[in-house]
Amino acid sequence: MPIVDYNHLPSLQRIAGEGFDVLSQDAATHQDIRELHLGFLNMMPDAAFLATERQFFRLATAATNIVQIYIHPIRCEGVKRSAAIEAHIADYYHDFASLKTKGLDALIVTGANPQFSDLTQEPYWAHATEIFHWAEKNVASVFFSCLASHAVLQAQYGLKRRPLAQKLWGVYSHRVVDSRHPLVANINTRFDMPHSRGNELSPERFLSKDLKLLVTGEEVGVAIATSSDGFKQIFCQGHPEYDTASLLKEYQREVGRFIDGERADFPPLPVGYDSAAIMALLSDFEGQIKANKQRLSDFPAEAMMAQLDNTWRDTAKAIFSNWLALVYRVTHVERDKQFMDGIDPDNPIAQWYLG
Numbered sequence: 001m002p003i004v005d006y007n008h009l010p011s012l013q014r015i016a017g018e019g020f021d022v023l024s025q026d027a028a029t030h031q032d033i034r035e036l037h038l039g040f041l042n043m044m045p046d047a048a049f050l051a052t053e054r055q056f057f058r059l060a061t062a063a064t065n066i067v068q069i070y071i072h073p074i075r076c077e078g079v080k081r082s083a084a085i086e087a088h089i090a091d092y093y094h095d096f097a098s099l100k101t102k103g104l105d106a107l108i109v110t111g112a113n114p115q116f117s118d119l120t121q122e123p124y125w126a127h128a129t130e131i132f133h134w135a136e137k138n139v140a141s142v143f144f145s146c147l148a149s150h151a152v153l154q155a156q157y158g159l160k161r162r163p164l165a166q167k168l169w170g171v172y173s174h175r176v177v178d179s180r181h182p183l184v185a186n187i188n189t190r191f192d193m194p195h196s197r198g199n200e201l202s203p204e205r206f207l208s209k210d211l212k213l214l215v216t217g218e219e220v221g222v223a224i225a226t227s228s229d230g231f232k233q234i235f236c237q238g239h240p241e242y243d244t245a246s247l248l249k250e251y252q253r254e255v256g257r258f259i260d261g262e263r264a265d266f267p268p269l270p271v272g273y274d275s276a277a278i279m280a281l282l283s284d285f286e287g288q289i290k291a292n293k294q295r296l297s298d299f300p301a302e303a304m305m306a307q308l309d310n311t312w313r314d315t316a317k318a319i320f321s322n323w324l325a326l327v328y329r330v331t332h333v334e335r336d337k338q339f340m341d342g343i344d345p346d347n348p349i350a351q352w353y354l355g
Helices: 010-017 025-029 046-061 083-092 125-138 147-157 203-208 246-259 276-290 301-305 313-330
Strands: 003-005 022-024 035-041 068-074 106-109 141-145 162-176 190-200 212-217 221-226 233-236
Touching: 003 010, 010 022, 010 046, 035 046, 035 313, 046 068, 046 083, 046 246, 046 313, 106 125, 106 313, 125 147, 141 147, 141 313, 147 233, 162 246, 190 221, 190 246, 190 313, 203 212, 203 221, 246 276, 246 301, 276 301
Parallel strands: 003 022, 003 068, 035 068, 035 106, 106 141, 141 233
Antiparallel strands: 162 190, 162 212, 212 221, 221 233
């Protein structure tokens, strides 16, 4: 699905240069093709803010070419930003108050790095939950990523996440447990997905609220679930949007925290990164760091990157394509209306999923 570059957002220019399908506003006006309008609430910290934009934009444009996609980034109130990111937000992000009057077909809500064990204390809590509640009656479907899933599950279902004994960090194997659902139709029944989180909600707690499990993993528990109707809320505890280098960059930041004395131990590698070649590179670097003979700038990122494989991208694209295809099938051509005529708002995908 081509994304329409209506505001010259730099992330769109970059992914266009990577070969993704980005359409100019002029070209879009000369095509007789339906539009989809996606909201994008970006709650990520500054270090990952722009990368997260690009990751989700790539997934959106990798879907089939049946509509023109307009992505409307939404300012997340309450989050302190650097001057550079604040300037980017001022130039390209919308205030929610003005955007909600125009309407949206679907919404993506990113994860975030929590500052507090109690999510209600997070600076974005009030604004994010206001958007969650508005979306219930105004948006066909919302894709909640990682911590955003935990936030909405606490706000609307009373399910509070629980801390893990140790951080779930790496690339893990998953299995489709409801192959009838159109969101996971025609994809591999077993596939990989990255995770990076210190908390979880167990399968039993999802089921206690009549939520539907679509994808689980032996080590990760629930990866993808939905609201009881199967569509209006998509909960993803993992990160299918991650680039090949995303976890490596997170790991490099943790190494930097060790060097700066912010953590006592040299960080263990993310799961799935323990090939002999990577272990050899890292062992040498760790020894040199501990001997005070190297700096973070000497981190062997390029050499490690050459040893990594991406084992989730095709599946991530397929899931996102399935999601947007469902949005396209049920939404009204007028973006301020939640569903087209004849669609049951309490069971919007009944025609494709019996549940």
